[in-house]
Amino acid sequence: MTHIDIPVLIVGGGGAGLTASMLLSTLGVKSLLVSAQASTSILPKAHVLNQRSMEILGDVGVAGRIYAVGTPPENMRSSAWYAGFAGAQPNAGRRLARLEAWGAGGDNPHWKAASACLSTNLPQIRLEPLLKQRAEELAGNAIRFSNELIDFEQFDDHVVAQIRDHVTGQDYTVRAAYMLACDGGKTIGARLGVQLQGLRDVAREVSVYMSADLSRWARDPDVLIRWIWVPEAAALSVLVPMGPTRWGPDSEEWVFHLNYPNEDPRALDDDRVEADMRAALGIGDHPVTIHKISRWTLEGVLADTFRVGRTFLVGDAAHRHPPTGGLGLNSAIHDAHNLCWKIAAVLKGEAGETLLDSYEPERRAATGRNVQRSVENAMNQFGAGPSLGFEQGGDPAANWACIDRYWGEDAGDIAYRRNVLKLLATQSMEFDELNVEAGFRYTSGAVIGDGTPPAETPDDIRIYEPDTRPGSPLPHAWLEDPDGNRLPLMSLVKPGRFLLIAGEDGSAWCDAAASLSTVLGVQIDAVRIGHADGDYRDPRSNWARYRQISRAGAILVRPDRYVAWRNPGGSDTPRTELADALSAVLGRALAA
Numbered sequence: 001m002t003h004i005d006i007p008v009l010i011v012g013g014g015g016a017g018l019t020a021s022m023l024l025s026t027l028g029v030k031s032l033l034v035s036a037q038a039s040t041s042i043l044p045k046a047h048v049l050n051q052r053s054m055e056i057l058g059d060v061g062v063a064g065r066i067y068a069v070g071t072p073p074e075n076m077r078s079s080a081w082y083a084g085f086a087g088a089q090p091n092a093g094r095r096l097a098r099l100e101a102w103g104a105g106g107d108n109p110h111w112k113a114a115s116a117c118l119s120t121n122l123p124q125i126r127l128e129p130l131l132k133q134r135a136e137e138l139a140g141n142a143i144r145f146s147n148e149l150i151d152f153e154q155f156d157d158h159v160v161a162q163i164r165d166h167v168t169g170q171d172y173t174v175r176a177a178y179m180l181a182c183d184g185g186k187t188i189g190a191r192l193g194v195q196l197q198g199l200r201d202v203a204r205e206v207s208v209y210m211s212a213d214l215s216r217w218a219r220d221p222d223v224l225i226r227w228i229w230v231p232e233a234a235a236l237s238v239l240v241p242m243g244p245t246r247w248g249p250d251s252e253e254w255v256f257h258l259n260y261p262n263e264d265p266r267a268l269d270d271d272r273v274e275a276d277m278r279a280a281l282g283i284g285d286h287p288v289t290i291h292k293i294s295r296w297t298l299e300g301v302l303a304d305t306f307r308v309g310r311t312f313l314v315g316d317a318a319h320r321h322p323p324t325g326g327l328g329l330n331s332a333i334h335d336a337h338n339l340c341w342k343i344a345a346v347l348k349g350e351a352g353e354t355l356l357d358s359y360e361p362e363r364r365a366a367t368g369r370n371v372q373r374s375v376e377n378a379m380n381q382f383g384a385g386p387s388l389g390f391e392q393g394g395d396p397a398a399n400w401a402c403i404d405r406y407w408g409e410d411a412g413d414i415a416y417r418r419n420v421l422k423l424l425a426t427q428s429m430e431f432d433e434l435n436v437e438a439g440f441r442y443t444s445g446a447v448i449g450d451g452t453p454p455a456e457t458p459d460d461i462r463i464y465e466p467d468t469r470p471g472s473p474l475p476h477a478w479l480e481d482p483d484g485n486r487l488p489l490m491s492l493v494k495p496g497r498f499l500l501i502a503g504e505d506g507s508a509w510c511d512a513a514a515s516l517s518t519v520l521g522v523q524i525d526a527v528r529i530g531h532a533d534g535d536y537r538d539p540r541s542n543w544a545r546y547r548q549i550s551r552a553g554a555i556l557v558r559p560d561r562y563v564a565w566r567n568p569g570g571s572d573t574p575r576t577e578l579a580d581a582l583s584a585v586l587g588r589a590l591a592a
């Protein structure tokens with residue numbers, strides 16, 4: 001049996017584990033990733049990647065590859081609801097309503113103002129190979145699939161794990177300072193006594209991954225997700241294109257989701273599922289090649305703790321979401337981003353162990369909200385059925401007669417149509433949840449509150465109000481360097497480095513940051529930003545709108561682009577104030 005010593009052991013090779021590996025590599029921390037699976041995902045599963053996730057994936061050098069093969073913006077501007085899909089009924093396939101989704105492909109100015117990155121869409125079956133390829137470029141042979149965690153034991157200052165290589169049949173041990181449980185909750189959490197709390201078995205879902213030419217029926221090339229109300233079954237089904245080389249109505253592959261009542265035996269029979277799929281879509285014996293039928297339950301659960309000793313739960317090991325809102329994979333990526341810079345800072349001696357205590361309160365609050373929002377999105381979708389007048393188990397002809405009223409012109413039909421449109425408009429809570437995706441704020445020991453109240457927003461789901469209150473994500477703004485080159489503010493935050501942003505007259509803060517960085521061994525960059533003066537210019541005054549500091553003030557931004565501390569004005573003792581702030585954030589006594 002061989003033995004490996006490594007700073008970080010990552011267990012699991014999905015989105016969470018591969019993101020953690022890439023981030024640690026860019027931070028100069030060696031890690032070993034092991035996955036019991038022989039390959040990355042064989043299912044499309046999660047597919048929407050939000051703006052914050054694309055920022056993070058840009059940090060590790062893989063965002064460009066994802067954009068190159070992901071859904072073009074013009075094919076994911078909207079989501080829409082339909083009365084059936086195809087078939088003999090006169091109104092089969094007619095659209096009921098359409099909503100802008102994920103910033104309307106870049107057209108929504110509020111989403112454009114939130115980030116330099118667009119949301120995109122790429123099914124996991126094609127995303128994970130890109131992540132794995134990049135992780136291997138950064139970490140070499142430290143990415144090991146078909147390597148299963150068999151056993152582990154935690155000690156005060158390390159973890160020892162036994163790994164089995166299923167290719168060679170050999171066992172080996174790994175000694176690591178920290179272990180990241182990115183295994184989807186399959187093994188490690190249960191072994192540590194972690195409890196997943198929340199809603200389970202809300203519904204039984206069956207997903208059919210298939211190749212088919214549906215272009216004659218799949219209208220609306222701007223629509224990514226089609227929500228199909230099926231009068232024959234009085235049920236909601238979902239159809240999503242999966243590319244790989246064409247998107248929109250011409251997509252070569254699709255996933256179709258059917259809902260079954262719990263304990264319905266039909267869901268376990270592949271032949272029956274295919275028949276139900278064909279009936280729901282109304283495509284009869286149209287040629288379809290089914291690649292995989294998968295079954296899963298809709299649930300929204302959250303781990304009661306995200307850390308046990310030297311093991312951290314990341315991604316699905318810590319939280320599981322209904323797919324509505326696309327928050328599951330994105331939350332996993334954000335977990336890794338929050339945690340990895342902290343582990344790197346501790347391993348390099350820049351921070352004390354207490355910095356790691358901030359992972360759980362920050363991410364558990366954020367993901368808890370995401371789980372809640374995902375469940376609420378799903379419940380709101382299912383709630384549309386009664387408003388359409390559908391009766392579960394009722395006569396299909398009666399259900400069609402009811403929904404046909406949507407296109408009628410008498411007073412009762414107009415009232416019916418307006419009521420349906422009003423209800424479906426509320427689903428912007430899923431497709432325009434900008435504050436959920438971009439505005440989550442942290443409270444922990446790694447954030448130094450300044451006593452200011454949280455900003456009020458007219459809508460806590462849809463309206464994101466950027467600010468620099470400690471704990472907030474760094475707002476987006478386009479800047480110019482001294483030569484007039486345009487760049488986003490986020491690009492000034494480098495991996496593993498703090499960024500001090502001062503006003504035009506904040507040279508004393510910048511001098512203090514440079515001095516402390518050299519003397520204390522803490523990596524800090526410092527810049528002055530003003531409309532016409534400073535190291536970078538703010539030509540549109542967007543940064544001036546958000547910064548909430550004076551020309552002599554300063555903001556300290558963490559390596560994960562969250563505001564750690566701010567001083568709105570000048571100071572007679574900038575070195576002392578900044579050293580105190582860093583001491584509090586890093587959990588390490590630093591003397592100015």
